[in-house]
Amino acid sequence: MKCPECDADLEVPDDVISGEIVSCQDCGMDYEVIMKEDGKVEFRPAEIEGEDWGE
Amino acid sequence: MNEIGLVYDRIRWEEKALIDASRKTGLKVRPLDAKEMYINTLEDPNKIKEGFGQVVIQRCVSYFRGLHLTATLESAGLPVINSFGVSLMCGNKLFATLALVRAGLPVPRTSVAFAEEGAFKALENLGYPVVMKPVVGSWGRLIALIKDKDSAQALIESRKEMRNALLQIYYLQEYVERPPRDIRIMVIGKEVVAASYRYSPLEDWRTNVARGGTSKPCPITHELEDLALKASEAVGSGVLAVDCMESPNKILVHEVNNTVEFKGLFFATRVDIAKKIVEYAIEVAKS
Numbered sequence: 001m002k003c004p005e006c007d008a009d010l011e012v013p014d015d016v017i018s019g020e021i022v023s024c025q026d027c028g029m030d031y032e033v034i035m036k037e038d039g040k041v042e043f044r045p046a047e048i049e050g051e052d053w054g055e
Numbered sequence: 056m057n058e059i060g061l062v063y064d065r066i067r068w069e070e071k072a073l074i075d076a077s078r079k080t081g082l083k084v085r086p087l088d089a090k091e092m093y094i095n096t097l098e099d100p101n102k103i104k105e106g107f108g109q110v111v112i113q114r115c116v117s118y119f120r121g122l123h124l125t126a127t128l129e130s131a132g133l134p135v136i137n138s139f140g141v142s143l144m145c146g147n148k149l150f151a152t153l154a155l156v157r158a159g160l161p162v163p164r165t166s167v168a169f170a171e172e173g174a175f176k177a178l179e180n181l182g183y184p185v186v187m188k189p190v191v192g193s194w195g196r197l198i199a200l201i202k203d204k205d206s207a208q209a210l211i212e213s214r215k216e217m218r219n220a221l222l223q224i225y226y227l228q229e230y231v232e233r234p235p236r237d238i239r240i241m242v243i244g245k246e247v248v249a250a251s252y253r254y255s256p257l258e259d260w261r262t263n264v265a266r267g268g269t270s271k272p273c274p275i276t277h278e279l280e281d282l283a284l285k286a287s288e289a290v291g292s293g294v295l296a297v298d299c300m301e302s303p304n305k306i307l308v309h310e311v312n313n314t315v316e317f318k319g320l321f322f323a324t325r326v327d328i329a330k331k332i333v334e335y336a337i338e339v340a341k342s
Contacts, residue, residue, distance in 0.1 A: 018088070019063055046065075051219070053118070
């Protein structure tokens with residue numbers, strides 16, 4: 001898969017699941033992995049940390 | 056009991072561990088992305104329940120998203136971990152402190168002010184240095200160590216400029232002289248399951264793992280166990296992390312965390328926290 005931002009190859013772990021974040025090693029952009037019901041994988045720009053994020 | 060819902064908005068190490076633990080326990084687990092869902096409040100509650108399993112572990116990293124979702128699911132009759140009441144209490148540092156004070160637990164001296172004028176009076180009363188924290192927020196974000204009046208003025212002015220209503224509530228706490236660490240105690244239901252020391256990284260006084268803090272195992276003494284159970288009970292019980300500081304005189308409870316990140320604690324203690332959370336969820340579903 002290619003980084004939609006800079007076109008570098010995205011390294012995606014084999015055991016990745018929907019909702020995980022992968023980062024582009026080249027440009028640093030974070031993507032959320034979305035696995036569709038039809039088996040297709042989509043990379044959506046990850047949400048930016050909000051002021052209410054945490055534990 | 057055969058199905059569990061895990062609501063998330065981002066899959067971290069903890070969510071993967073919970074999914075694995077649920078499967079190993081023989082449960083069918085439904086990972087559900089909060090960002091993708093909507094709930095019709097007039098829908099038949101039984102229909103709402105069908106989509107979530109018999110019990111829901113709510114793991115949103117966004118506090119307000121998780122809180123509102125929990126309210127909606129509980130209203131449909133679903134048991135949610137943690138409950139709305141516990142989430143509301145623990146997600147706000149002031150509400151949690153008030154609950155701890157009501158329960159008679161030792162906490163750092165804490166004042167609250169509702170505007171700039173009161174904040175300066177509170178700072179003078181506490182005496183510098185003072186720690187100022189946002190009432191809602193985590194990972195050490197915007198926590199400031201205020202050493203004198205000049206810094207206080209600058210910080211309060213910047214908060215006013217942020218135009219955020221919650222930042223106009225000034226939660227101010229004495230700076231407790233302590234070793235460069237705090238203690239995190241994990242409580243699940245009525246059991247203290249693990250504890251760790253969290254050491255501040257070099258060049259930071261905050262101990263949050265999110266800020267580079269490191270975890271080391273901490274023995275669970277009777278004192279820690281007692282404090283943690285009382286603190287957990289004070290906020291309503293659930294899956295909670297009680298954070299304590301070793302002041303020169305006694306141990307003080309300074310926070311109770313709600314959607315606990317337990318990766319650091321797991322690697323420090325090797326206690327299977329995810330499994331214990333799932334077992335607790337099963338218990339809650341049965342009760």
